Amino acid sequence: MSFKVPGSEIPGYSAIYRNSQFEDGTQGTEFAHITTAYELFQHQLALAPKSEFLGTRQFNPADGSHGAYEWMTTTDAANYVKDFGSGLDHVFAKHAPDSRGAAGQQPVGIYSVNRAEWLLTEFSALRSRRYTVGICINVNLNFIDYVINHADLSVVVCSLDMISSMLDRTILTPCLRVIISMDRLDCSRPNSATRAYCAETADIALRKRAEELGITLLDMDEVVEMGRTAPTDAQLPKPEDIYTICYTSGTTGAQKGVITSHTGFVHATRGLYFTVRLSDSTHLSYASLAHSMDRYASYTLMFGGVRIGFLGGDFTRIVDDMQALRPTIIFGFPMLLNVIYDKMAKATIGASGIKGLMSRFAYRSKQKHLASTGKLDHWLWDRLVFSKLAAVLGGRIKTIASGSSSLNAEVMDFVRIALSCRVGQGYGLTETMASGTGQPMGDHTSGNIGVPNPGTDIRLRSRPELGYLVTDSPCPRGELMIRSKSVLVEYHKQPEKTLEAMDGEWLVSGDIVQINPTGTFSFISRAGNLFKNHLSYWISPERLEDIYSQHQLVKATFVHGSGSYYKLVAVVVPDAAEFLPWARTLAKLPEASLEELCANAAVVQAFLQTLDAHADLNSLFPVEKLGAIFIEPTPFREKNCDLYTSMLKLRRKEVVKHYDEQLQRMFTEVGKV
Template identity: 50%
Template sequence: MYKSFKVPSSEVPGYSATHRHPEYKDGTQNNKYANITTVYELFKTAETNHPKAEFLGTREFAPKTGKFGPFEWISTTDAAEITDEFGAGLDNVYAKYAPELDSFTGQQPLGIYSVNRAEWLLTELAGFRSRRYSVGVCDSAGVDCAEFIINHSGLQVIVCSLDKIPRMLDRMANTPKVKVIISMDKLDCSKPNLSTQAFTPATVDKLKSKAAALGLVLFDMSQVIQMGQSKPTQATLPKSSDYCTLCYSSGTTGAQKGVLTTHGGLIHAARSAQLTLKTENTTYLSFVPLVHCLDRYGIYTFMFGFIQIGFYSGDMNNLVDDMQTLRPTIIVAVPRLLNRIYDRIASSTIGAKGAVGFLSRMGFKSKVKRLQAGRSAKHALWDKLIFNKVANIFGGRVKLMISGAATIDPNVLTFFRTSFSCDVLQGYGQTENMGSTTLSPLGDPSTNHVGLPNPGVDVRLRSIPEMGYQVTDAPCPRGEVMVRSDSVFKGYYLEPDKTAETMDGEWLATGDVARINLDGTFTIIDRIKNIVKTAQGMWVAPERLESIYNTNPLVQTTFVHGDEHERNLIAIAVPDPVSFIPWARALVSQPKADLADLCANEKVAVTLAEQLKVHGALAGLSAQEQICAVHLEPTPFENVNIGFYTSTFKLRRRIMIVHYRKEFKATFAKLGTNDAAAVDTELFLSA
């Protein structure tokens, strides 16, 4: 059965037919929720429909014990009061210190600089009250990344957590436009959390003195709220056509670009997902960085059916405890995190030895058969014996998981569906479309695709003849993904030329390569700029290969690399210490060798490469797609202070290639020019 709706007679030379959601064949959203046109209206509607309901939750931190307590909640009514008073206070701040409008947007930007927390969302909503648009500041790629965003967006007022203030003051010479910093945390240190535990009133006094010497004004949120209380202002509510956020793209292949999205665009994106998911009364844990569009896309989608948002404690090492405390019903995550969780859970269940492993594998196979037969994965016996314990890792109430930002391995997808007995969907989108392009259908057990176009979103492919991808390819069209929708961005900030390059008329050219499958679903092959051409003339998609190799229990992360002057592919591999160290020690008979020594051992590197070849072969990789050698890196990529990762944990490939150029050269040299031997999987497995 063809699952998408193919618009009749929509093919033109070089382009595939236009595809739409089968329930919204006219390309509209049927006026559902038509009364909501801005994000601020969405919030006020939630307040009206659910007064005094628990809305924003935060875990209190106890410095003496270093532990977190239960979630404490701000109600919708209290949140509305805070945003009104804080918004009025911001009006006073802007009027006195930064009154001018941005010449490009005709509005005023409001910077937000912190990890996910209730104040992040409250600040954004308070800015919306007076037509200001949010600019999320990210430093996951290093302080230079934050400086770039602050300067490029022209920020003069920034709301941030207390721990960000010292680094901003230290580098004020590099961000001269900033005039006001507003601390989310009280400057008297009366309410401790992870951001404030290193501060005392004395150290904060030094910050105040330094800010004054630099000509900066320093407030905290409570002070600005008091301004709004003592000098209230009339709200200037945004229109659908007003900008609501300037969201910076991940910058995986080059400099970051500021993506301008309107209120109408974000509402269209959120509404399209809500029409498909039909969520009601969601409990949600926010931990994917809010500076990226994915988490806000999820939050505003679920707000249509009302959402209770618990914010993680700020420490990813404490994420499982946060989940078990909140017990969310929906989780939105990125594949890299799900892969890490999969490695831990699978190794103690279906990958375990003895009776536990035997029973887990039996239960897993039984539940997979139920899924493939179109039935629920729930199974009274196997869930009671094994899988209820797995589900309790996330609190035991998860009904839906959504993976976005990159492709997830089919084995990981199936494992979560069976283990948690819930829908696990893949979504596909880009910052330029506020994340809203396709989503896999509820109840669909198939994998290897990112689903169907969302309601109100048109999707087609454009041929890429120079790379051998044609929309006339049989049996499945292939080409660049093109998107037409009201959620498509309004342009790159200050870069009209790049905006023009990205648009093909009214269609967004995503830069992603996809295949339209025989059933009308879409599969992402890779990004055009990320595809590698080897000396054999073959185009290879490294990210797809990495998603496969990363599921091997011996590795934590891989980075696959090829070169047009080399016949073979190689990789940098970061081992998973838990499984790798005992395996490698046994291999070289060195029971006390540490991780660094094992990574430097040539026998270990060669043997791991062979293991990964077998792993890839079992996943269906061709000989040309297999890596032929690895360089072992004992330091996780995220611990290298260079900024290998974007805010959504995508690798910045260009930076990686430059940083590891010596290692790549040495690894290629070890291979020479000989073709890699084919992997005899059956022989390896029978040995």
């Protein structure tokens, strides 16, 4: 499935692998005329000028509920971009004429949840050869200050609910001069961001406070009116210009600002489009646009025309948004797909009685049908068993693309069968604007991250100190390296980090993978997360967390270990719905709370034995079994202490710090070597 470049091996490095449809390492000539992200937006305009483009759910301020999606056509979006882009020209000329960022271009900060105004702001910035810097929500305020200062942001466009906290900290962000509210400051167009405000608290109080602090506060409608009254000529970006500075999620330490050019971004999106080749798609935008994955998805789908609907409320109500939007494609985190799997599997193949028997028989039958015919749907079992599951997510999903971290093969297979849709896994980095590898259409295998995207070269380099060699048999293993036009220009203001990230013209990923006999690649672990146990056996905690978290009693796990101790230990978050009745029966405490049961010694011991049996079922080695566990009743995401990045990845160092007392107690329990 990959093309192995003849004679490309050198000592310590594997052969170079390419997409088999583009053996010369290029992307051919199709869409070669599109060279910038702004031109890709213009392509969407030419392809579907009157089609629905950006969708926002109606909002009821009385009860906070959301209704149907309301749509802006592509032509409406283009007209808005012309006016708002012209208005931005006036704002910069009057309030920040000396604003300069990387390469002398002017940056525009964007700080909000995903919404139509986010992309409209980006298109408008690109119209005048500016670039965007996304500021992620749900991160600590120090990170927000860091991004504003590090990226030299003088103008930030944000939702109304973010303005007050920004004004609170202007003394820490002296470069900030202008804040533009996505929402009307008179609150005449209510939505979830304006609920806590009214004209008096926003249009009067916030404006007065901003003026006292020396900040110009406007709303987007005011800026649009400036541009409509005095339109400016577009100053379109060039391919080599900066498209964005995208800050890494912080799983490996301090966030870095990744500079991506228009050439690099378009190369990334073209490669993905040639892999999926989807047209007239409906996409639910929920993964933070401040990071790379959702923009990578949204712009890719513009090649074939797309409707982009935005999350109506918070992530916990995403199923309601899916039912309202009825998407045809989902770009998902493994965490989301794990939740879908847990709920659907329990309702079908995990059910008791006749329903469970029929569901398990239907599932096995569909598996055989897929293997023999390559067809995802089944005339009988979809009607009797699986159609209701598909309807829960809108009933029209044809493709699910998973990224950000590895997806368990069992989850992947179940979602594929249950929803009768293609489920593919890919791999990418912020440093490649989410591009790297992906499973092509028609590939229904599991346990791999696909093949190189068109125009991307992949190779491995040996990491002998970690026990991974490109000479390993039957599967070469090592650190994944990427050579592509999509690779970052540099880390903003961190030339030393740029040098560390490169091996000649190759980006060093920091991830350990293997090359399978089929020519696909499989993720093993983040190199920095591997640790050696007392027998000098390298442990991949992510792999074990993935396996242990598949048990029905488990919601999430964090596995930790050290060469100084005999056994691994883990912090385990139980699935309350399954764990409570199991633990209450076990402890003979029918009224006990979740917290009481998590601290009950008998329950802890029984839970550990259950996970030990689960390890046996998954053929784990004795050194991969848990010696002690701490049961955490509160999900990691609700701890309010930055244990997750905005891309829903665990910050391992922060988890170790947060649970230091419990981890040390467990290590004492399992004993030193």
